[in-house]
Amino acid sequence: MSRSINLAVIPGDGIGQEVVAEGLKVLSAALPQETKLETKEYDFGARRYHATGQTLTDQDLAELKAHDAILLGAIGDPSVPSGVLERGFLLKLRFAFDHYVNLRPSKLFPGVGTPLAGSPEIDFVVVREGTEGPYTGNGGAIRTGTPHEVATEVSLNTAYGIERVVRDAYTRAQARPRKKLTLVHKNNVLVHAGSLWTRIFEAVGKEFPDVSTDYLHVDATMIFLVTQPERFDVIVTDNLFGDIVTDLAAAVSGGIGVAASGNINPSREFPSMFEPVHGSAPDIAGLSKADPSATVLSVALLLRHLGYDAEADRIDAAVQADLAERAGKPARSTVEIGDALAARVAG
Amino acid sequence: MSRSINLAVIPGDGIGQEVVAEGLKVLSAALPQETKLETKEYDFGARRYHATGQTLTDQDLAELKAHDAILLGAIGDPSVPSGVLERGFLLKLRFAFDHYVNLRPSKLFPGVGTPLAGSPEIDFVVVREGTEGPYTGNGGAIRTGTPHEVATEVSLNTAYGIERVVRDAYTRAQARPRKKLTLVHKNNVLVHAGSLWTRIFEAVGKEFPDVSTDYLHVDATMIFLVTQPERFDVIVTDNLFGDIVTDLAAAVSGGIGVAASGNINPSREFPSMFEPVHGSAPDIAGLSKADPSATVLSVALLLRHLGYDAEADRIDAAVQADLAERAGKPARSTVEIGDALAARVAG
Numbered sequence: 266m267s268r269s270i271n272l273a274v275i276p277g278d279g280i281g282q283e284v285v286a287e288g289l290k291v292l293s294a295a296l297p298q299e300t301k302l303e304t305k306e307y308d309f310g311a312r313r314y315h316a317t318g319q320t321l322t323d324q325d326l327a328e329l330k331a332h333d334a335i336l337l338g339a340i341g342d343p344s345v346p347s348g349v350l351e352r353g354f355l356l357k358l359r360f361a362f363d364h365y366v367n368l369r370p371s372k373l374f375p376g377v378g379t380p381l382a383g384s385p386e387i388d389f390v391v392v393r394e395g396t397e398g399p400y401t402g403n404g405g406a407i408r409t410g411t412p413h414e415v416a417t418e419v420s421l422n423t424a425y426g427i428e429r430v431v432r433d434a435y436t437r438a439q440a441r442p443r444k445k446l447t448l449v450h451k452n453n454v455l456v457h458a459g460s461l462w463t464r465i466f467e468a469v470g471k472e473f474p475d476v477s478t479d480y481l482h483v484d485a486t487m488i489f490l491v492t493q494p495e496r497f498d499v500i501v502t503d504n505l506f507g508d509i510v511t512d513l514a515a516a517v518s519g520g521i522g523v524a525a526s527g528n529i530n531p532s533r534e535f536p537s538m539f540e541p542v543h544g545s546a547p548d549i550a551g552l553s554k555a556d557p558s559a560t561v562l563s564v565a566l567l568l569r570h571l572g573y574d575a576e577a578d579r580i581d582a583a584v585q586a587d588l589a590e591r592a593g594k595p596a597r598s599t600v601e602i603g604d605a606l607a608a609r610v611a612g
Numbered sequence: 613m614s615r616s617i618n619l620a621v622i623p624g625d626g627i628g629q630e631v632v633a634e635g636l637k638v639l640s641a642a643l644p645q646e647t648k649l650e651t652k653e654y655d656f657g658a659r660r661y662h663a664t665g666q667t668l669t670d671q672d673l674a675e676l677k678a679h680d681a682i683l684l685g686a687i688g689d690p691s692v693p694s695g696v697l698e699r700g701f702l703l704k705l706r707f708a709f710d711h712y713v714n715l716r717p718s719k720l721f722p723g724v725g726t727p728l729a730g731s732p733e734i735d736f737v738v739v740r741e742g743t744e745g746p747y748t749g750n751g752g753a754i755r756t757g758t759p760h761e762v763a764t765e766v767s768l769n770t771a772y773g774i775e776r777v778v779r780d781a782y783t784r785a786q787a788r789p790r791k792k793l794t795l796v797h798k799n800n801v802l803v804h805a806g807s808l809w810t811r812i813f814e815a816v817g818k819e820f821p822d823v824s825t826d827y828l829h830v831d832a833t834m835i836f837l838v839t840q841p842e843r844f845d846v847i848v849t850d851n852l853f854g855d856i857v858t859d860l861a862a863a864v865s866g867g868i869g870v871a872a873s874g875n876i877n878p879s880r881e882f883p884s885m886f887e888p889v890h891g892s893a894p895d896i897a898g899l900s901k902a903d904p905s906a907t908v909l910s911v912a913l914l915l916r917h918l919g920y921d922a923e924a925d926r927i928d929a930a931v932q933a934d935l936a937e938r939a940g941k942p943a944r945s946t947v948e949i950g951d952a953l954a955a956r957v958a959g
């Protein structure tokens with residue numbers, strides 16, 4: 266655990282500004298007095314793109330790299346063509362900083378609504394690969410715009426890339442009470458990538474004899490996530506399947522209002538980035554209606570990553586208690602929720 | 613509408629035998645007396661694979677081609693390595709017979725259980741592309757079995773292939789009361805394929821000015837399928853996204869016990885194939901526990917494809933009435949449900 270935290274803060278677009286302010290409030294309240302928190306704000310996102318045409322330059326990356334971690338609000342605005350900020354900023358950062366573990370916990374806290382009948386027990390975490398698969402920008406098109414156009418997308422999968430994320434997932438599974446790891450893929454159709462994932466999953470498993478394992482096709486996973494979500498403990502999966510699985514996981518476990526995530530470089534060669542799963546929600550931006558809980562839970566993931574486990578636990582507990590008390594009460598503003606969480610964490 | 617139906621029947625593995633028997637019973641009961649039904653049974657699946665090593669030969673394809681349509685129970689058994697029958701039979705048939713429309717309706721019938729709270733209104737149909745995308749078997753691996761292995765999967769997308777399935781989906785949307793079509797893709801990341809799908813979706817839409825359209829990323833689709841499934845009318849999507857979306861759709865709209873599907877070649881150059889979405893369920897095979905409703909609903913899709921709309925309507929109504937009467941009653945056997953449905957359809 267470091268005696269100081271040098272944090273890059275990227276509020277971004279829409280509600281990003283509002284939720285990040287509350288995240289920082291709770292972070293300050295949680296840190297031990299002797300820990301020095303230094304933050305530097307970066308104005309990435311739609312505003313900068315419109316002003317300069319830039320999304321993320323080499324110079325930006327060099328500056329960001331000098332931090333211990335990054336806290337992001339949300340990037341994206343309808344005024345920017347679809348894909349520009351996603352690829353030019355979000356994915357660029359994941360690849361540049363080798364964020365090969367995309368960590369997305371799904372926990373249905375008591376009192377929180379779920380679209381599922383009977384409020385099942387949900388407490389699992391998805392370890393999504395973040396630097397390979399169909400996300401590498403490989404692919405192209407010929408005869409574009411003609412009736413003979415052919416477009417390809419190439420999923421790239423390496424033993425190196427899969428092994429490190431699979432090992433990370435086993436380690437996380439081993440540290441949890443149930444010690445269970447599920448590989449999600451589609452190895453009956455995507456045979457080359459699927460075979461590589463399956464073989465590595467089995468080989469690395471030998472190093473973790475106390476972790477029980479199983480395999481599910483991604484389509485069957487959809488069914489279990491809504492009929493039997495309690496069966497999952499840790500899921501490890503590829504970049505695209507992970508994108509799909511984690512949105513469904515967020516939806517069934519209380520919605521994206523409480524879904525946190527980390528884009529992690531476990532080797533610590535690069536700073537990791539923590540962000541709520543929700544987007545910039547331009548329709549409610551500036552209205553102080555956004556729930557900062559997902560950002561605050563992302564701050565807890567950030568603290569855990571930096572070794573502040575006790576502080577992260579206090580934040581998780583504060584959010585859980587706050588959520589449990591909400592039922593039947595009038596909705597509070599973004600700031601009110603942030604204040605309440607900071608008070609709980611400090612007290 | 614033909615005066616006779618020449619049907620290839622593939623009971624297949626596990627519960628396939630049992631459910632197909634009931635499907636044929638209801639089909640016979642539904643057909644007008646003057647329509648001659650000829651059926652020929654084919655023994656594809658695990659048994660044949662073990663006996664001969666064959667899954668589907670050129671000779672088999674030539675024989676199947678001579679029929680008006682194919683009714684399939686289920687293919688797959690744990691004794692056969694994962695992928696062998698899927699690719700060697702199911703996918704081979706889809707590609708050989710150019711089944712470019714994979715039609716999967718999702719309707720939550722009154723009285724049927726759903727994992728979703730509040731039993732929302734669900735009545736939509738997914739038109740999944742069946743002959744392209746990441747399902748074409750393109751891809752490979754180098755340095756297999758070494759720490760330097762690299763495996764690829766290539767998604768192939770053609771203007772020709774997308775346009776025909778998109779047009780089919782618009783036509784189906786136009787024939788429904790709500791006339792709404794949603795394109796599901798991930799065009800902010802899979803830019804080459806995504807751009808092609810999006811451009812064709814918009815261009816073909818000009819021919820259907822009365823159909824309203826929207827676009828959703830596949831990850832956001834997951835959220836809406838569990839929080840707002842009533843927003844969907846017709847969905848058109850790529851082969852892999854369709855695989856994932858339709859299993860979730862089946863799960864929320866009553867489970868795979870009632871999920872029907874058609875692998876359709878709209879040009880009628882090849883026979884189309886109809887099958888329940890569920891698999892061979894070896895754990896309950898031979899116990900007369902399987903619900904034949906999904907197969908019976910697939911028979912209705914088959915009849916509609918061949919122009920027997922009134923007969924298809926009668927079958928749909930019979931299944932709906934039967935499902936509505938089940939609540940609180942003791943479970944019936946596969947045969948009892950089939951008998952009840954046949955009686956309703958005939959009566």
Ligand SMILES: CC(C)[C@H](C(=O)O)[C@@H](O)C(=O)O
Binds near residue numbers: 351352355508801831
């Ligand atoms: C915005 C988009 C590029 C991103 C992804 O697909 O990874 C998002 O959906 C996510 O899950 O973080």
Ligand SMILES: CC(C)[C@H](C(=O)O)[C@@H](O)C(=O)O
Binds near residue numbers: 453454698699855
């Ligand atoms: C068995 C498998 C090849 C198949 C698919 O992926 O299409 C199945 O999941 C389906 O949806 O029909």
